[in-house]
Amino acid sequence: MTLQIVRAGFAAVQDLGRPGYAHLGVPRGGAFDEWALRDGNRLCGNDPSAAAIEFVLAGPDVRFDDEATVALTGAPFAATLDGTAVPFATTVRVAAGASISIGKVIRGARGLLCIAGGIATAPVLDSRSVSARAGIGRALAAGDRLPVGVRPGSPSAAAIRSIGGDIALGAAVRIVPGPQPFPDAALETLVSEPYEVTTEADRVGVRLDGPPLRDGGGGFEIDPEPVVPGAIQVPGDAQPIVLGPDAPATGGYPKIATVIRADLWMLAQARPGDTLRFEICDPAAARQALAVRLRETEASDDA
Amino acid sequence: MWCWQGESAIVVTFDGPLEHANAQARAAATAARARRDVTAATPGARTVLAHLTGDADPDAVARDLQRTVASPAARPSREHRIGVVYDGDDLAALSREIGLSEPAIVALHAGARYTVAFLGFMPGFAYLLGLPPPLRVPRLETPRTRVPAGSVAIAGEWAGVYPTASPGGWRLLGRTDARLFDPASGAALAAGDHVHFEAS
Numbered sequence: 001m002t003l004q005i006v007r008a009g010f011a012a013v014q015d016l017g018r019p020g021y022a023h024l025g026v027p028r029g030g031a032f033d034e035w036a037l038r039d040g041n042r043l044c045g046n047d048p049s050a051a052a053i054e055f056v057l058a059g060p061d062v063r064f065d066d067e068a069t070v071a072l073t074g075a076p077f078a079a080t081l082d083g084t085a086v087p088f089a090t091t092v093r094v095a096a097g098a099s100i101s102i103g104k105v106i107r108g109a110r111g112l113l114c115i116a117g118g119i120a121t122a123p124v125l126d127s128r129s130v131s132a133r134a135g136i137g138r139a140l141a142a143g144d145r146l147p148v149g150v151r152p153g154s155p156s157a158a159a160i161r162s163i164g165g166d167i168a169l170g171a172a173v174r175i176v177p178g179p180q181p182f183p184d185a186a187l188e189t190l191v192s193e194p195y196e197v198t199t200e201a202d203r204v205g206v207r208l209d210g211p212p213l214r215d216g217g218g219g220f221e222i223d224p225e226p227v228v229p230g231a232i233q234v235p236g237d238a239q240p241i242v243l244g245p246d247a248p249a250t251g252g253y254p255k256i257a258t259v260i261r262a263d264l265w266m267l268a269q270a271r272p273g274d275t276l277r278f279e280i281c282d283p284a285a286a287r288q289a290l291a292v293r294l295r296e297t298e299a300s301d302d303a
Numbered sequence: 304m305w306c307w308q309g310e311s312a313i314v315v316t317f318d319g320p321l322e323h324a325n326a327q328a329r330a331a332a333t334a335a336r337a338r339r340d341v342t343a344a345t346p347g348a349r350t351v352l353a354h355l356t357g358d359a360d361p362d363a364v365a366r367d368l369q370r371t372v373a374s375p376a377a378r379p380s381r382e383h384r385i386g387v388v389y390d391g392d393d394l395a396a397l398s399r400e401i402g403l404s405e406p407a408i409v410a411l412h413a414g415a416r417y418t419v420a421f422l423g424f425m426p427g428f429a430y431l432l433g434l435p436p437p438l439r440v441p442r443l444e445t446p447r448t449r450v451p452a453g454s455v456a457i458a459g460e461w462a463g464v465y466p467t468a469s470p471g472g473w474r475l476l477g478r479t480d481a482r483l484f485d486p487a488s489g490a491a492l493a494a495g496d497h498v499h500f501e502a503s
Contacts, residue, residue, distance in 0.1 A: 019343070020343060021489070022343070022345045022352075023332075023345045023346075023421075023422060023493075023494065024422055024426060024427065024484075024489050024490040025422035025423045025424060025425055025426050025427055025428050025429075025484075025490065026426045027426075124486040124487070125486065125489065134425055134426050135425070135426060135466075135467040135484070135486075136426065136486055176307050176308075176309055176310055177307075178306035178307050178308065178314075179306035179307065179308045179314040180306075181306075223321065223347065223348035223349050223350075224347055224348050224421075224423055224424070224430065225314065225347030225348060225349070225350040225352065226314075226345040226346075226347050226350070226352035226421075226423065227308070228308055228309050228312060228352075230309055231308060231309070248423060248424050248425060249345070249422070249423045249424075250347055250421065250422075250423025250424055251423075255308070258307070258308050258309040258310075259309075260309065260310050261309065261310065261311075281310075283307050283309075283310045283311075284310075286309070286310030287310045287311060287357060290310065290311075
């Protein structure tokens with residue numbers, strides 16, 4: 001079973017990434033909006049780790065050589081199936097030979113096209129995720145033909161709470177302070193002032209613009225150490241950068257805090273010009289929030 | 304000393320001279336991986352990042368890792384020989400800056416035995432400790448937008464090789480054909496391994 005990329009937009013294959021390979025210097029990678037991937041895979045009856053097509057701001061046109069079941073999750077995009085509007089965050093049957101055309105984003109930034117069986121490109125270090133900047137795979141191009149796997153379960157009829165487009169609701173992004181010590185005043189500034197997403201926002205990192213997080217001296221570096229996606233680096237210009245899934249596995253700038261995993265999707269869905277607010281979260285509360293999100297995306301459909 | 308990085312990982316920091324702190328960090332990473340309450344552990348220059356299970360006691364993990372004794376026999380290390388053509392773009396400027404001839408720089412760089420401190424920055428990029436002190440110079444003020452794959456480079460206390468082309472600010476001494484990262488098989492070098500550069 002295969003599908004064909006007719007027009008690529010800004011798209012690449014992503015799954016849950018390579019969390020076990022940081023010791024090789026390999027970025028974690030994977031879908032930036034993890035919950036959109038898990039939601040889509042649940043709808044399609046896939047394992048949570050099945051690969052999908054992630055796109056940002058403008059989606060691809062995809063022709064299906066065989067009958068397929070798909071779901072669009074994450075940010076809502078204008079999309080049509082042979083000319084008819086495709087509903088968002090639900091399963092859609094696609095006939096052999098039909099095409100889905102995904103246009104521009106409506107709200108948020110990143111969407112996912114999940115397909116029953118998952119995209120079955122050859123895995124590299126246990127993942128199909130593309131980390132182009134790290135030299136692992138490449139973005140999709142017109143004419144690419146992608147294999148589709150065999151789906152392990154049946155598609156879900158359950159309604160899901162796909163949240164990708166709701167960044168505009170303005171919920172605070174929760175952060176765990178550290179690991180580097182910053183003056184109390186800097187942390188206080190980070191959680192009390194709005195920060196605007198700049199145009200330098202991609203899968204490597206999202207650079208923010210707001211009140212400086214140091215007194216402007218700048219240039220302060222640390223011995224390089226492992227970093228995780230969501231870490232908020234503060235380089236010499238005192239403007240924070242939230243690391244994304246394709247960030248290098250180590251970094252030499254101090255980190256004031258880390259966006260909790262349950263909320264990292266908000267960075268994936270933030271567009272240049274959007275305003276983010278941060279809120280301090282206890283690690284135990286962050287683990288609780290993660291457990292709740294995981295339960296929501298793994299809920300059984302047997303009932 | 305330890306601190307959270309996110310909700311499920313802790314950073315344990317080792318003090319003292321870099322080479323000693325790094326040996327401890329590497330030993331702590333190995334010890335951490337053997338623990339039931341740690342799911343993954345990666346060393347940095349002088350830290351270890353340990354991902355914990357939900358029921359782990361972070362104080363206890365950090366205390367144990369802090370007490371890890373670095374022992375040279377803890378892990379069988381490999382010796383790697385990397386052939387280098389010493390014709391790097393920064394060799395001449397470095398020679399003027401530190402007042403050593405280019406052959407003297409090459410002799411120093413190729414005469415040392417390096418230890419892989421950790422991997423980071425990009426897949427297969429090994430941070431090497433053991434650079435002779437006369438060669439320790441700051442990074443370029445303005446990084447290059449593209450450093451070719453195989454570039455053999457130095458910066459501060461570090462030596463390294465760029466496995467693939469990337470932007471970079473290290474000083475370029477030469478180039479190698481050695482393949483340091485292969486998506487199919489992973490990285491050629493591992494933390495704790497030793498590296499020798501040979502002029503070819």
